[in-house]
Amino acid sequence: MISYIEGKILNKFEKSVIVENNGIGYELFISASNLEKAANGSKVSLYTKAYLREEQIVIYGFQSIEELGFFKVLLSVPGVGPKTAMELMGVELNKLKGAILHSDLAMLTKIPGIGKKTAERIILELKGKLEILAPGTPYSKENESEVEDEIIEAITRLGYQRNHVNKVLKNIPKNIKNAEEIIKYFLQNV
Structure with missing residues (x-):
């Protein structure tokens, strides 16, 4: 591969x-x-x-592991295949995430090949995941177990086995501080 x-x-x-x-x-x-x-x-x-x-x-x-990871997240939406996901990836990544988080149907339906039903399905399927995966989520000792559970849940939704996720996440370097970096680390070390 x-x-x-x-x-x-x-x-x-x-x-x-x-x-x-x-x-x-x-x-x-x-x-x-x-x-x-x-x-x-x-x-x-x-x-x-x-x-x-x-x-x-x-x-x-x-161009980045983050783009690849989000492409895989898009493929988890029923009815979204690689071609449709690539059309979505044509939008700047933060704008795309923002449109999903804010349920911006108008912006999503401007993308070629994305109709109202597909846009609604993308929002429905990914809004909760993106709230978990939102960049800059602090990863401190105060909320470590809650954030860790959310990260594990988000990664298992991508199709990875929970025990495999736990094994990889046990080896996270101490300098990795937020959810986005943790997920990047996981995707790079799978």
Whole structure:
């Protein structure tokens, strides 16, 4: 499984780029916002998620582990597949999270391929998760067990087994202080 790639952009298409790495060109589908920043000949470093679609492997690329993690969260919504999730990822991540947290149907339905029902389903499924995953959530001794339980609950909702989550989280370095950093650590060490 390819989970990370560094290379040079050879070609840029409507929704994808070809990244050359050691003489091999990989087609990676990236969000519209990342595609705007991409230029032929520029170097890129992308986290990836591969899917088997029909008889073809499709690879999606993300500039950060946070983007990849949120892509996986979007896929947990019934009816949201990789293509729809990539359309959503075309919006700046904090704006997208804000739209979900504030139930902004108008903003979500402006995204290509997102109708009212899909937007409502995304809000319904993710609003509670995002409140748990909100950046900057303090992780202090006063509320450690409550926050820890919320983090474990959020990660298990992504499909990970509770005992596996607990095992990885036991090894968290002391300098990791908030929920967002803890979840990033987990996704990097799975």
